[in-house]
Amino acid sequence: MATDGFDDTELLSGWGRTAPSAASVVHNRASDRAGLARVLEHLPPRGAIARGLGRSYGDSAQNGGGVAISLDDFGEAPGITINAADSAVTASAGVSLDHVLNVIVPLGFFVPVSPGTRFVTLGGAIASDIHGKNHHVDGTFGNHVRAITLMLADGSVVEVSRSADPDVFWATIGGMGLTGIILQATFTVLPIETSRCTVDTERAGDLDELLALMSAGDDAYRYSVAWIDLMARGSALGRSVLTRGDHARVDELAPKQAAFPLEYRAGQLVSVPPMIPPRGLLNHASVAAFNEFWFRTSPKRRIGHVVTIPKFFHPLDAIGHWNRLYGRRGFLQYQFVVPFGEEAALRHVVERLADSGTTSFLAVLKRFGAANPAPLSFPKPGWTLALDIPGAANGLVGLLTELDNVVLGAGGRHYLAKDSATTPAAIRRGYPRLAEWQAVRDRVDPQHRWASDQSRRLHLMERNEIS
Amino acid sequence: MKNALGEAQTIVLLGGSSEIGRAVVDALVSPATTTVVLAARRPEAVDATGLVRDGLIVDIVAFDATESTAHQAFIDDLAARHGDLDVVIVAFGQLGDQRKLDDDAGAAAAIVNVNFTGAVSTSVAVATQFRRQGHGQLVILSSVAGERVRKANFVYGSSKAGLDGFAQGLGDSLAGTGASVLIVRPGFVHSAMTKGMKPAPFATSPEAVAAATVNALRAGTRIVWVPGVLRVVFSVFRHLPAPLWRRLKV
Numbered sequence: 001m002a003t004d005g006f007d008d009t010e011l012l013s014g015w016g017r018t019a020p021s022a023a024s025v026v027h028n029r030a031s032d033r034a035g036l037a038r039v040l041e042h043l044p045p046r047g048a049i050a051r052g053l054g055r056s057y058g059d060s061a062q063n064g065g066g067v068a069i070s071l072d073d074f075g076e077a078p079g080i081t082i083n084a085a086d087s088a089v090t091a092s093a094g095v096s097l098d099h100v101l102n103v104i105v106p107l108g109f110f111v112p113v114s115p116g117t118r119f120v121t122l123g124g125a126i127a128s129d130i131h132g133k134n135h136h137v138d139g140t141f142g143n144h145v146r147a148i149t150l151m152l153a154d155g156s157v158v159e160v161s162r163s164a165d166p167d168v169f170w171a172t173i174g175g176m177g178l179t180g181i182i183l184q185a186t187f188t189v190l191p192i193e194t195s196r197c198t199v200d201t202e203r204a205g206d207l208d209e210l211l212a213l214m215s216a217g218d219d220a221y222r223y224s225v226a227w228i229d230l231m232a233r234g235s236a237l238g239r240s241v242l243t244r245g246d247h248a249r250v251d252e253l254a255p256k257q258a259a260f261p262l263e264y265r266a267g268q269l270v271s272v273p274p275m276i277p278p279r280g281l282l283n284h285a286s287v288a289a290f291n292e293f294w295f296r297t298s299p300k301r302r303i304g305h306v307v308t309i310p311k312f313f314h315p316l317d318a319i320g321h322w323n324r325l326y327g328r329r330g331f332l333q334y335q336f337v338v339p340f341g342e343e344a345a346l347r348h349v350v351e352r353l354a355d356s357g358t359t360s361f362l363a364v365l366k367r368f369g370a371a372n373p374a375p376l377s378f379p380k381p382g383w384t385l386a387l388d389i390p391g392a393a394n395g396l397v398g399l400l401t402e403l404d405n406v407v408l409g410a411g412g413r414h415y416l417a418k419d420s421a422t423t424p425a426a427i428r429r430g431y432p433r434l435a436e437w438q439a440v441r442d443r444v445d446p447q448h449r450w451a452s453d454q455s456r457r458l459h460l461m462e463r464n465e466i467s
Numbered sequence: 468m469k470n471a472l473g474e475a476q477t478i479v480l481l482g483g484s485s486e487i488g489r490a491v492v493d494a495l496v497s498p499a500t501t502t503v504v505l506a507a508r509r510p511e512a513v514d515a516t517g518l519v520r521d522g523l524i525v526d527i528v529a530f531d532a533t534e535s536t537a538h539q540a541f542i543d544d545l546a547a548r549h550g551d552l553d554v555v556i557v558a559f560g561q562l563g564d565q566r567k568l569d570d571d572a573g574a575a576a577a578i579v580n581v582n583f584t585g586a587v588s589t590s591v592a593v594a595t596q597f598r599r600q601g602h603g604q605l606v607i608l609s610s611v612a613g614e615r616v617r618k619a620n621f622v623y624g625s626s627k628a629g630l631d632g633f634a635q636g637l638g639d640s641l642a643g644t645g646a647s648v649l650i651v652r653p654g655f656v657h658s659a660m661t662k663g664m665k666p667a668p669f670a671t672s673p674e675a676v677a678a679a680t681v682n683a684l685r686a687g688t689r690i691v692w693v694p695g696v697l698r699v700v701f702s703v704f705r706h707l708p709a710p711l712w713r714r715l716k717v
Contacts, residue, residue: 009644065599
C-alpha cells in the first residue's frame with residue numbers, strides 16, 4: 001500500500017517491540033547485486049534501509065512507508081571464506097555471528113568482538129559498530145574490519161577500507177546503514193586454543209567497591225563486565241557481580257574437555273511463546289525477586305572457573321524471544337557512556353534509577369577503552385551503563401529526560417543501536433562530529449535515498465540544525 | 468515518529484479552539500515533541516500561550532471543516548512542512564440548540580456537515596497520509612451522545628453516531644498499516660460548548676478526557692469512555708425499550 005511496485009507491507013519493530021511502522025520488505029541475497037540495484041532504481045520517496053535480524057532495540061532498522069531490504073543470507077549455508085594464515089574472515093553481510101561462530105570456532109578462531117547476543121548479522125555489527133566485554137582492550141567490531149563492500153544509493157558497488165575512501169569506510173562503521181547496503185566485509189579474527197573461557201567472578205557490595213575493582217583489575221583481563229542490581233537501594237546501592245576472563249588455554253581444561261578443545265555447540269534451552277499476558281511477566285516484584293536470587297547465588301569470589309563460549313558471552317540467547325517477556329508494550333534499553341572522571345554522574349544515574357522504583361532487570365556496566373575514528377561510533381573512554389526498562393513504566397518520560405541531561409552534561413552520549421527515545425538535540429550534543437558524518441554521507445547519497453524511522457526521528461540527515 | 472515511550476514528535480489538532488482538543492494536546496506535549504499544529508476556523512482566536520517552549524514549533528493555521536474537497540491538500544501541506552504526523556486529533560464539532568434546529572433544516576444540515584461530513588473527509592485525508600508514512604495515531608472525538616441518540620440533542624447525537632461508526636470502520640481498515648484510530652467517547656464535559664447547560668450525571672472535565680486519551684494512546688486501545696463507568700451506563704441505555712427511553716430525562 002505504501003509503495004508502488006513492491007510486495008505487501010509488514011509491520012516492523014525493533015527488539016524492544018515498541019513503535020512499529022509498516023514498510024515494504026524486500027528479501028534479497030547479498031550476492032544478487034543486480035536484483036538489489038533494481039530495487040534501488042524503483043525506490044519510493046521514503047527510501048530504503050537494510051535490515052538484518054532486527055536486534056537493534058529501537059527503530060534503526062524500520063522505515064515506515066518505505067522499503068526495508070533484508071539480506072536473506074541467514075538461513076543459507078553461509079558464504080564464509082577463511083584465510084587462516086592471515087586470521088581473516090570474509091563473509092556476506094547477511095550472515096549472523098551465530099553462523100560465523102559455528103564455522104570458525106571449531107577451526108580455532110573467535111570473532112574479534114562479540115555482543116551479548118550472537119543473533120546479529122555481520123552488516124548490523126558494522127553499521128552499529130558493536131562492542132563487547134573486551135572493548136577496554138580490543139575496541140569495537142569496526143576496529144577489526146579490514147574492508148567493506150558497499151552498495152551505494154545509485155546501485156554502484158564500492159570497496160572501502162582504511163586506505164580506499166577511508167571517509168566512507170569510517171562513516172559506514174557506526175553509520176546505522178545510512179551510507180549504503182553493506183554487502184560483504186573482511187575482518188580479523190582472534191586465534192583461540194579452546195572453545196572455553198576461564199572466568200573469575202567477584203561480588204561487589206556497592207557501587208564504589210565495584211568501580212574500584214574494575215579500575216584496578218580490568219587491564220589484566222581481555223573480557224570484563226559487571227551486572228548491577230539497580231533495584232537495590234541504600235547501602236546496597238550498586239551491588240553487583242563482576243565477571244572477567246579470557247579464552248582458556250588447552251592446559252587449563254579438564255582432561256575430558258582437552259580431548260576436544262574446540263568443540264562448540266550453541267543451542268537454545270527454551271523459547272518464550274508468542275502468547276504472553278499483555279502486561280508481561282516482568283513486573284516489579286518478579287524482577288526484584290530475580291535480582292535478589294541472582295545476587296545471593298552468585299559466588300563471592302571464584303577464580304579460574306571454566307565455562308563455554310555461549311555461557312560466558314551469550315547467556316540470554318539460551319532463551320528464545322526473551323523480549324516477549326515484557327508484554328505487549330515492549331521495553332526500551334537505555335545505554336550511555338560518561339567519560340572517566342565523571343563517576344559522580346554515573347552514581348547520580350544509578351541512584352535516580354534505584355530511587356525511582358523503576359523495574360529494571362540486571363543492568364550492565366563496563367569500562368570502555370579508546371574510541372576509533374568513526375564519527376558516529378558510540379564507545380569512547382569512560383563508563384557505559386545499559387539497562388532495560390519496561391515500556392509501560394510510569395513516570396519514565398520525566399526520568400529519562402532528567403537522566404539524558406545528566407549524561408550529556410557530563411560529556412556523555414547515547415548508543416544509537418539501543419536508542420528509541422532520545423531526541424535530535426541530545427544526539428547533536430553527544431555526537432559533535434555529526435556534521436562531518438553528514439558531509440560524507442551526502443557525498444555518497446545526495447538524494448537521501450537511505451532513511452529509517454530513527455534517521456527521521458533524530459533528524460540525522462538534517463544539516464545545520466541548531467540544537 | 469513517536470518514540471518507544473509513545474511520545475509524539477508532531478501533534479496536529481484539528482479544531483484548534485476546542486477545549487477538549489487543546490487539553491489533549493497539552494497532555495501529549497513532552498520533551499520529545501518538536502511541532503504542534505493548531506488548525507482552526509478562526510486562527511486569530513487561538514490562544515497558544517502555555518505551549519511556548521524553547522525549540523517547540525507551534526504552527527497556527529486556518530482550517531475549515533466544511534471545505535471537504537480541500538482537506539487532502541491541507542493535510543498534504545502539513546506533512547510537507549512538518550514531516551511525519553504522529554498524532555492527529557479531530558476535535559472540531561458543534562452542539563447547536565436542538566430547539567432551534569427542530570424547524571431549521573439548513574441549520575440542522577450544517578451541524579451534520581461539520582460534525583460528520585467534515586470529520587469524515589479530514590480523517591480519510593489523514594489516513595491516506597498515515598499509510599504513506601507507515602504509522603500514525605488518529606484520535607476521533609466521538610461522544611456518548613452517539614451511543615444512543617436522545618431527543619434532547621438528536622441532530623448532534625446522530626452526527627456523532629455516524630462519526631463513531633465511521634471511525635470504527637476506518638480503524639479496522641487500517642489494521643496492519645501501522646496506523647490506528649482511537650475513538651474517545653466522553654460524557655458531559657464542562658466546557659465552553661456546554662456552558663449554561665445542566666450537567667448530566669458523571670460529568671467530566673477536558674483534563675480528565677485528555678488524561679484518559681493519552682493513556683489510551685500509550686496502551687494502544689481502540690475505544691475509551693470518559694469516565695469509564697459510562698460504558699456500563701450506556702450498554703444499559705442502548706437496550707432500553709423505546710417508550711421508556713423516550714420518557715427518560717437523560
